[in-house]
């Protein structure tokens with residue numbers, strides 16, 4: 018396996034950064050769903 | 061290490077150092093997707109036997125009418141903790157173990173995208189499981205009155221009044237939920253960002269698709285469960301009245317919140333399985349998977365529908381007729397995409413060059429028995445009929461055809477299918493076949509009578525029963541003990557396979573298709589140093 022057809026180092030770093038961003042967003046969504054229940058007022 | 065670009069180059073030191081530590085520290089600090097997958101699967105197997113032991117005690121009590129072995133309070137605790145353990149500590153961790161092992165291998169990624177979160181997601185589980193079961197032990201020393209005794213659904217007002225086992229369960233569920241959300245986030249970002257070049261979403265292996273939908277469902281519904289149990293906690297200790305009618309609250313609200321999570325949960329448990337079954341069927345039929353796109357769209361449709369049908373779990377609690385009709389029809393509607401899946405499974409085998417190794421046997425057993433779960437589900441979805449069946453043993457039989465035959469047997473399909481890839485050894489086919497046939501026969505012996513018990517009116521969750529139910533209960537108990545002990549064959553077979561055995565080839569199965577089979581068996585510690593390129 019010497020001719021690397023896959024990602025370059027930079028590409029991989031970029032993808033990892035993207036992953037971290039998306040992870041924070043998904044985590045925030047989960048937290049928001051949890052919190053909205055306490056704010057939501059049921060008449 | 062090769063000079064090729066790899067994920068490790070820019071990750072934490074821990075990620076790099078972990079593989080070189082020995083003993084306990086290796087497992088505590090590992091960020092390798094295979095190590096973590098192995099831990100999830102091992103944990104699941106242990107909890108499967110613990111949950112199984114609990115329910116065998118229950119079945120022993122139910123062998124005869126009257127109270128022989130235990131007090132009703134303890135009986136209730138065993139039933140509730142059995143369900144929570146099996147769902148949260150056996151089935152879900154097993155599916156996450158599969159995801160950890162297989163998703164990077166199948167999509168050509170070097171590892172999961174967030175390896176440290178991955179480690180954390182696993183290590184939250186043992187404390188959570190301990191919390192859930194600890195009240196049993198504490199009660200032995202005279203502390204508290206035992207574990208949660210409300211059933212896994214934790215319905216108010218029972219759970220508002222219950223003992224400290226409820227608090228333990230609430231805390232445990234919070235931790236389990238955080239673990240599931242961390243795992244889900246990791247799976248989503250890995251699938252979105254680390255697919256090998258050329259692997260478009262419509263070339264993604266079905267197993268990864270199934271898990272992707274599961275992960276989104278978890279992120280959408282676990283917070284609702286967490287919210288519901290937090291409200292329960294504040295009702296119990298901080299003077300709120302969310303579920304207390306005397307204080308202006310509404311106990312039915314708890315049922316809505318619980319099942320808004322609870323119904324999607326059953327699809328959460330099964331979507332990873334529906335993802336892996338086609339791979340197995342294709343392999344042993346030596347044919348490509350039939351209807352890939354139809355299956356992907358069915359997964360998405362089931363995912364979307366699963367969050368809008370929750371109230372079919374409490375038709376009998378009372379609701380306006382239009383609501384009854386809506387929940388009845390929407391529930392029945394889910395069987396359409398499900399039928400598409402069944403069709404594709406059978407069509408994949410159709411005119412194939414089939415052979416019947418253990419994974420294939422389990423996959424086919426799955427199709428037949430899980431089919432019965434779907435059909436009996438349709439009966440339960442009928443509002444008029446459900447008034448008769450609700451809270452009876454018919455429901456218990458229905459969901460064990462779904463969760464044992466669908467869930468556990470699906471997990472076993474996956475274990476038998478991938479174990480040679482993971483360990484580099486073949487397991488014993490003979491023992492595998494014994495395990496399969498004993499499981500299928502004793503499973504039906506256990507749960508088929510429960511349909512008839514339910515139809516005849518035996519309620520669930522009671523330790524004593526009327527005399528007309530004697531025979532079916534005795535049969536069911538005998539079946540359950542055979543079923544339980546047959547699983548030891550599985551554990552032994554897996555153990556032997558990990559320890560040694562005939563060398564597995566890289567491809568393992570003649571008809572295997574997919575990236576993971578290009579790697580050696582077992583795969584190298586860092587899966588894909590160089591990403592494969594998909595045509």
Ligand code: HEM
Pocket residue numbers: 213326327329330372373374391392394395398433434435436437438439440441442446449450451455458459462463466
């Ligand atoms: C066509 C498919 C299905 C339909 C129409 C259906 C319908 C229903 C209905 C109406 C109930 C409530 C019965 C009652 O309490 O009176 C129910 C219970 C249940 N179903 Fe299904 N179901 C289907 C498939 C599944 C699947 C695939 C699973 C699991 C993976 C599952 C797991 C469960 C569980 C766990 C319960 C009982 C929960 C409890 O009360 O403890 N079902 N089903």
Ligand SMILES: [Cu+2]
Pocket residue numbers: 322323326370372373
């Ligand atoms: Cu449901």
